[in-house]
Amino acid sequence: QKEVEQNSGPLSVPEGAIASLNCTYSDRGSQSFFWYRQYSGKSPELIMFIYSNGDKEDGRFTAQLNKASQYVSLLIRDSQPSDSATYLCAVHSGNTPLVFGKGTRLSVIA
């Protein structure tokens, strides 16, 4: 059973701080890793994805991947109240659907 684990939160950070969201996965054969954001009542939207070990930056977002530790994280710099949402980690391996974590609820306090 392929599993993706996330802390459900809520994770509360003050406006302007760095929010750090973490995810672990069970399948060592996983090849690509995604972070989606889901606002309440809306469908998920892709923030970014990462394939290789290390960091990948896109604007205020940085994804970090450590395949040896089976760990992927998302850092949000200069957090804004509009970043308050549930963040879903998803993992892909082989010819199967993405496996989603249950999500971490982030609350950015103004």
Added chain:
Amino acid sequence: GAVVSQHPSWVICKSGTSVKIECRSLDFQATTMFWYRQFPKQSLMLMATSNEGSKATYEQGVEKDKFLINHASLTLSTLTVTSAHPEDSSFYICSASRPTSGSGEQFFGPGTRLTVL
């Protein structure tokens, strides 16, 4: 690119009726589409994987006779909730993947909120 639409965005129906939800990939051909259900404050639950021209693959515990999926073309998949009951009220979301994307990236539609009275 990679836009997925769903129709309707919301629907209210009486218990016992059937409801059809459409999922379309607007600017790409999607060989595979996925249907999810999400109850309030709960996580996404994959219901089935739909491949164009073949039968859908349903996840364990999902009744294939109740949730009929038809992937008739490379841009359209439909989910029909047959004989809907109040417990079927949920947020139904489809997603699609591009055949050229080996990453498994899925693009989500905006979702359909179903309320069964």
